[in-house]
Amino acid sequence: MLDTNITSNDDTSLFDIGTQQSYAIQFWIFLFLIIPSIISALFALYHLLRERALRQALHNHIIIILIIINLFYQMTDMCFFIHYFRTYQSFMPTPTFRLFWGYIDWSFNKTSTHGSHTFIKTGSNTHDIKRLAMPWPNQPAKPLILFAGEGTHERFYGTAHGAFMTGIREAKRIVELYKKEFINQ
Numbered sequence: 001m002l003d004t005n006i007t008s009n010d011d012t013s014l015f016d017i018g019t020q021q022s023y024a025i026q027f028w029i030f031l032f033l034i035i036p037s038i039i040s041a042l043f044a045l046y047h048l049l050r051e052r053a054l055r056q057a058l059h060n061h062i063i064i065i066l067i068i069i070n071l072f073y074q075m076t077d078m079c080f081f082i083h084y085f086r087t088y089q090s091f092m093p094t095p096t097f098r099l100f101w102g103y104i105d106w107s108f109n110k111t112s113t114h115g116s117h118t119f120i121k122t123g124s125n126t127h128d129i130k131r132l133a134m135p136w137p138n139q140p141a142k143p144l145i146l147f148a149g150e151g152t153h154e155r156f157y158g159t160a161h162g163a164f165m166t167g168i169r170e171a172k173r174i175v176e177l178y179k180k181e182f183i184n185q
Contacts, residue, residue: 027085
């Protein structure tokens with residue numbers, strides 16, 4: 001009788017071949033997209049900082065800050081993703097790096113969102129969440145605005161999963177609207 005319990009020291013054996021192929025595809029997609037993204041961000045930043053009139057225009061200040069934050073994200077986080085998809089191992093940070101990264105993440109999050117989070121107001125119930133998720137105008141005809149996001153899911157309120165599920169819900173609603181329009185033609 002053959003022993004089917006085979007052990008291996010190779011870390012990649014934990015993944016099936018489909019996962020390995022998926023990670024290889026994701027690696028190349030990230031790599032091919034991150035390079036032109038970094039180049040175009042550097043070009044835009046150079047263009048905005050080189051000319052004095054553009055640099056001093058008040059409305060360009062926020063664009064310059066956003067480009068710098070984006071470059072920081074691309075040079076760090078995206079490189080970690082690429083490393084993981086290439087080696088199947090996550091980057092092992094030192095305690096100092098973790099402290100620094102936590103501070104940077106916290107400060108960017110607090111400054112960009114002003115600490116805002118979705119929350120259910122005192123005295124609210126699930127009917128209020130349903131009402132927030134209804135399309136506008138709420139008529140059988142084609143709605144103009146559809147609402148999705150973490151604040152529009154009754155069960156997974158305030159979570160990324162809730163945002164994902166409501167995105168799917170609204171995508172299905174759009175598909176149904178186009179199906180009706182296509183059938184009526």
